[in-house]
Amino acid sequence: MNTSDYFPEIIQGGMGAGVSNWKLAKSVACHGQLGVVSGTALDSILARRLQLGDLDGSMRRAMSQFPWQDIVQKILDDYFIEGGKEPHMPFKNIPWHELELSAANVGLLLVSNFVEIFLAKEGHDGPVGINYLEKIQLPTLPSLLGAMLAGVTYVLMGGGIPLAIPGTLDSLAKWEPVQLSLHVDNPTDESSYTMHFDPKQWCPGPLPELTRPKFLAVISSDIVAKTMVRKASGYVDGFVVEDHTAGGHNAPPRRSDVQPAPGACPYGAKDVPDIAKIKNLGRPFWLAGSCASPERLKDALAQGAAGIQVGTIFAFCEESGITPELKQQALRKCLEGTPDVCTNMNASPTGYPFKILQLEGTLGDPAVVAARKRVCDLGFLRQFYITDEGKLGYRCTAEPEALFVKKGGKIEKTEGALCLCNGLLGTIGLGQTRKDYVEPAVVTTGEDFAFVEKLVKSDTLTYTAKDAIDYLKS
Ligand SMILES: Cc1cc2nc3c(=O)[nH]c(=O)nc-3n(C[C@H](O)[C@H](O)[C@H](O)COP(=O)(O)O)c2cc1C
Numbered sequence: 525m526n527t528s529d530y531f532p533e534i535i536q537g538g539m540g541a542g543v544s545n546w547k548l549a550k551s552v553a554c555h556g557q558l559g560v561v562s563g564t565a566l567d568s569i570l571a572r573r574l575q576l577g578d579l580d581g582s583m584r585r586a587m588s589q590f591p592w593q594d595i596v597q598k599i600l601d602d603y604f605i606e607g608g609k610e611p612h613m614p615f616k617n618i619p620w621h622e623l624e625l626s627a628a629n630v631g632l633l634l635v636s637n638f639v640e641i642f643l644a645k646e647g648h649d650g651p652v653g654i655n656y657l658e659k660i661q662l663p664t665l666p667s668l669l670g671a672m673l674a675g676v677t678y679v680l681m682g683g684g685i686p687l688a689i690p691g692t693l694d695s696l697a698k699w700e701p702v703q704l705s706l707h708v709d710n711p712t713d714e715s716s717y718t719m720h721f722d723p724k725q726w727c728p729g730p731l732p733e734l735t736r737p738k739f740l741a742v743i744s745s746d747i748v749a750k751t752m753v754r755k756a757s758g759y760v761d762g763f764v765v766e767d768h769t770a771g772g773h774n775a776p777p778r779r780s781d782v783q784p785a786p787g788a789c790p791y792g793a794k795d796v797p798d799i800a801k802i803k804n805l806g807r808p809f810w811l812a813g814s815c816a817s818p819e820r821l822k823d824a825l826a827q828g829a830a831g832i833q834v835g836t837i838f839a840f841c842e843e844s845g846i847t848p849e850l851k852q853q854a855l856r857k858c859l860e861g862t863p864d865v866c867t868n869m870n871a872s873p874t875g876y877p878f879k880i881l882q883l884e885g886t887l888g889d890p891a892v893v894a895a896r897k898r899v900c901d902l903g904f905l906r907q908f909y910i911t912d913e914g915k916l917g918y919r920c921t922a923e924p925e926a927l928f929v930k931k932g933g934k935i936e937k938t939e940g941a942l943c944l945c946n947g948l949l950g951t952i953g954l955g956q957t958r959k960d961y962v963e964p965a966v967v968t969t970g971e972d973f974a975f976v977e978k979l980v981k982s983d984t985l986t987y988t989a990k991d992a993i994d995y996l997k998s
Pocket residue numbers: 536537538539540541543562564655656657681682683742766769770771772773812813814815816833834835836837839968969970971972
């Protein structure tokens with residue numbers, strides 16, 4: 525298939541961390557639609573899969589195809605455990621990301637992003653994409669290169685306004701140095717911080733040819749779409765227009781004239797994107813958020829969209845990274861009635877609203893939250909701030925409260941904050957073990973579960989990505 529001018533009708537949305545893994549994206553791509561892997565925390569995910577022994581050998585098979593084998597060897601030496609670690613032993617964490625990324629970090633980012641795309645593309649010629657979040661900045665530049673080295677077809681980015689990324693893709697495709705300005709919580713006139721990344725510094729010798737992937741911005745308003753077209757550093761190939769019912773992080777509500785009642789939906793008419801205005805920008809677009817039905821697909825096409833992006837319907841299928849136990853618990857709840865999903869305004873350290881499914885034994889259960897001792901040892905969602913000494917600091921609203929306050933953070937911001945880094949790794953069976961405690965999962969979904977009764981039988985509680993695609997195209 526010539527993937528350069530291909531626009532799929534269905535995009536399987538990127539779902540972090542590790543929910544849309546290479547198995548899911550490959551399965552979707554094999555059935556003629558766009559499979560998207562999540563690019564979030566792939567370095568930690570690779571390190572943990574290796575510590576579980578990489579029992580089917582897929583990680584090492586993909587790693588053996590990475591062009592710089594000295595980097596691969598170092599990762600294997602650091603993390604691979606033949607046969608897997610003892611269950612009670614904790615995972616060894618990767619080093620923290622900082623403004624000046626260490627060689628170990630860059631190596632892990634290049635290789636882990638390469639591996640996920642390599643495996644998602646293996647054995648077919650359909651298109652595969654990768655999804656990143658604008659709010660997670662430190663790993664972005666090496667991650668993009670790693671995915672491009674494996675021939676990623678699409679890069680999708682949400683969770684902010686990714687103005688710098690289209691131009692970055694242009695430069696990386698030519699092996700040119702790139703940079704990224706950090707979004708600082710308390711910016712001052714004197715200090716601005718920029719990450720620099722020279723691909724040739726890390727990848728010496730004969731350089732493989734790279735293709736610039738298409739770039740799709742995940743946006744929630746026509747204003748942001750227009751800003752991207754006018755001000756982005758390079759060409760924006762299209763948009764995913766996601767409404768506030770979608771899973772994962774949502775755009776914050778725009779200020780409404782009427783204050784919502786406590787507990788009521790904070791979104792109003794102003795949050796509905798103007799599709800006609802987006803269409804007028806002349807780029808392909810896909811509608812997302814409660815679009816998982818054949819009717820919604822037809823409706824999207826009738827509005828001039830290229831198709832739909834869907835998440836939740838794929839999050840619960842066989843191939844996704846969520847553990848089978850959590851999938852079954854969620855699907856059973858759906859068959860028994862409407863599951864409880866809340867848009868939590870305080871949980872995510874990014875400051876963005878985050879949808880949480882209320883499942884027993886997870887961070888959707890207040891008792892589980894109350895029992896968890898705060899630990900911040902992954903740090904993907906830390907925000908940047910300028911310290912009293914004028915240096916760059918890192919803090920997270922979900923770290924121990926005293927630590928956050930010591931770093932100048934306001935105590936109110938810690939209220940209700942949840943450690944999504946540890947929680948999301950728990951959701952895919954890679955939760956940290958701490959003595960007799962295993963980090964609980966957190967499950968995010970969208971608000972629409974109407975697909976469940978069409979796809980799922982109560983005796984088996986399972987379906988495949990192909991079943992989901994066949995249903996959407998029916
Ligand atoms: C488990 C889960 C994780 C998600 N993670 C991300 C993410 O990391 N980045 C992103 O841009 N969107 C993320 N999303 C949003 C999806 O890509 C998709 O746009 C959304 O789920 C569409 O709405 P739907 O769930 O009603 O189909 C996530 C959604 C789910 C269900």
